[in-house]
Amino acid sequence: MQEENIKAFNLKTLQEVKKSLVKNGFKCEIFDDLATTKQYIINLIGKNKTVGIGGSQTINMLDIIDDLKNNNNKIITHSPEMDKDTKMEIWKQAQYSDFYLASPQSITLNGEVVFLDAYGNRVSSCIIGPKKVILICGINKITNDLNTAIWRTRNIAAVINNIRLKKPNPCTTTNTCQDCNSPTRICNVLVVLYKKPNYTDYEIILTNFSLGY
Numbered sequence: 001m002q003e004e005n006i007k008a009f010n011l012k013t014l015q016e017v018k019k020s021l022v023k024n025g026f027k028c029e030i031f032d033d034l035a036t037t038k039q040y041i042i043n044l045i046g047k048n049k050t051v052g053i054g055g056s057q058t059i060n061m062l063d064i065i066d067d068l069k070n071n072n073n074k075i076i077t078h079s080p081e082m083d084k085d086t087k088m089e090i091w092k093q094a095q096y097s098d099f100y101l102a103s104p105q106s107i108t109l110n111g112e113v114v115f116l117d118a119y120g121n122r123v124s125s126c127i128i129g130p131k132k133v134i135l136i137c138g139i140n141k142i143t144n145d146l147n148t149a150i151w152r153t154r155n156i157a158a159v160i161n162n163i164r165l166k167k168p169n170p171c172t173t174t175n176t177c178q179d180c181n182s183p184t185r186i187c188n189v190l191v192v193l194y195k196k197p198n199y200t201d202y203e204i205i206l207t208n209f210s211l212g213y
């Protein structure tokens with residue numbers, strides 16, 4: 001019963017975010033569980049498409065890649081062991097895919113979409129290039145305002161990613177961002193979408209359950 005109360009509370013928050021996102025030019029849907037979210041994305045992409053993915057724990061947690069491949073879609077994404085030139089080539093190909101799947105680090109109640117990248121490949125593709133961008137954002141990434149969103153990108157999302165990637169950056173010890181000058185720093189490019197980029201088709205999927213960092 002407690003769980004239902006939390007879900008009902010969170011749904012109202014997501015409905016407010018959806019209203020703001022629509023006002024900002026984005027198409028938006030809300031889903032209540034993982035299976036329905038996955039099926040919606042699988043249907044949206046269909047078959048025989050190219051799908052760029054910018055490295056995302058949200059996408060990994062959705063466990064959708066094999067389903068997309070089974071529909072004869074070509075997945076374009078890098079892997080950590082690739083060298084710089086190979087990654088750069090894949091990032092360029094991903095930018096011109098039919099669909100680009102990613103997750104921002106935060107969306108505000110006012111419908112601002114916030115990303116923090118190490119390399120900028122994901123934010124580039126989320127601004128211009130793909131025929132359609134699909135963003136997936138869990139309830140855990142919703143913040144009240146832009147300041148809190150930016151704080152979250154560095155003090156929650158980035159710190160957890162540093163821990164996941166075993167980066168020798170100070171935040172893995174302190175558990176908060178130290179605005180480091182480390183050569184392995186992963187917080188280099190901050191992008192805020194105040195409104196939908198004019199020439200990019202967009203859909204934002206909000207989930208009433210936690211996904212990613």
Ligand code: SF4
Binds near residue numbers: 170172181182
């Ligand atoms: S700026 Fe440096 S210390 Fe801060 S979260 Fe990023 S990697 Fe960690």
